[in-house]
Amino acid sequence: MQTRIVTLKQPVISTEVQKKILNLNKRRQVGILGGTFNPPHLGHLIMADQVMQQLELEKVLFMPDNQPPHVDEKKTIPGKDRKEMVSRAIMDNPNFELETIELQRGGISYTYDTIKALKQRHPDTDYYFIIGGDMVAYLPKWHKIDELLKLVHFVGVRRRNFAVHSNYPIIWVDSPLVDISSSAIRKRVKNQQSIHYLVPDDVAAYIYEKGLYLEGK
Ligand SMILES: Nc1ncnc2c1ncn2[C@@H]1O[C@H](COP(=O)(O)OP(=O)(O)OP(=O)(O)O)[C@@H](O)[C@H]1O
Numbered sequence: 686m687q688t689r690i691v692t693l694k695q696p697v698i699s700t701e702v703q704k705k706i707l708n709l710n711k712r713r714q715v716g717i718l719g720g721t722f723n724p725p726h727l728g729h730l731i732m733a734d735q736v737m738q739q740l741e742l743e744k745v746l747f748m749p750d751n752q753p754p755h756v757d758e759k760k761t762i763p764g765k766d767r768k769e770m771v772s773r774a775i776m777d778n779p780n781f782e783l784e785t786i787e788l789q790r791g792g793i794s795y796t797y798d799t800i801k802a803l804k805q806r807h808p809d810t811d812y813y814f815i816i817g818g819d820m821v822a823y824l825p826k827w828h829k830i831d832e833l834l835k836l837v838h839f840v841g842v843r844r845r846n847f848a849v850h851s852n853y854p855i856i857w858v859d860s861p862l863v864d865i866s867s868s869a870i871r872k873r874v875k876n877q878q879s880i881h882y883l884v885p886d887d888v889a890a891y892i893y894e895k896g897l898y899l900e901g902k
């Protein structure tokens with residue numbers, strides 16, 4: 686009797702399927718830039734982009750707060766205007782997304798409450814909370830900071846030649862120094878000075894259409 690040699694075909698898995706299997710086991714790495722965004726400006730976009738590139742994050746969520754948790758509560762404009770300006774500011778970048786969880790929740794926007802809720806919704810995601818280097822010094826005053834540090838990575842955007850020390854495990858990222866702030870934009874609008882190139886054109890158009898920042902600080 687003749688022996689038949691049967692060659693078993695190797696199962697072929699396409700590259701696409703291999704990538705899908707790898708991604709299933711991978712945790713998602715997502716940045717969050719929380720702020721009042723009154724209004725959003727080029728400084729916010731540059732810092733988010735630098736962090737996303739340097740830490741190889743999948744995307745950055747731009748998250749307007751409802752009521753900033755500072756003791757000296759900042760006066761701000763309605764959430765719907767800040768939300769609209771953030772949408773306009775990020776619309777040309779597919780890796781930037783608007784996150785409205787704090788506006789929807791209302792009340793004081795404690796980051797601990799927010800991250801806890803986001804992690805319940807997306808247990809497969811590691812979050813990187815991005816803050817300006819100057820804010821790092823205030824972290825000890827944040828609500829439930831010790832618990833918060835267990836839930837999220839903090840990313841400090843370092844200003845060149847500006848050494849900042851913290852006892853917390855901050856991931857430091859270098860970014861070009863961009864001397865733009867929302868308060869400076871508000872002041873310029875009030876004084877009828879140009880904000881061209883300081884905020885995206887569509888954000889400037891919204892500010893002028895709605896007559897924002899003509900009064901107050
Ligand atoms: N030009 C900038 N360079 C680095 N970080 C910035 C810059 N502008 C804002 N940030 C950081 O972005 C986050 C959100 O900032 P926010 O929306 O309060 O804007 P802001 O310009 O700091 O506002 P304001 O001038 O009203 O205080 C904060 O962590 C802040 O430190």
Ligand SMILES: O=C(O)c1ccc[n+]([C@@H]2O[C@H](COP(=O)([O-])O)[C@@H](O)[C@H]2O)c1
Pocket residue numbers: 718719720721722748750753754755794795796797826827828
């Ligand atoms: O949770 C806190 O105690 C806390 C204290 C200060 C700031 N934050 C958050 O940090 C982000 C930047 O704050 P701000 O005031 O610079 O726009 C914003 O998302 C705030 O909700 C959070």
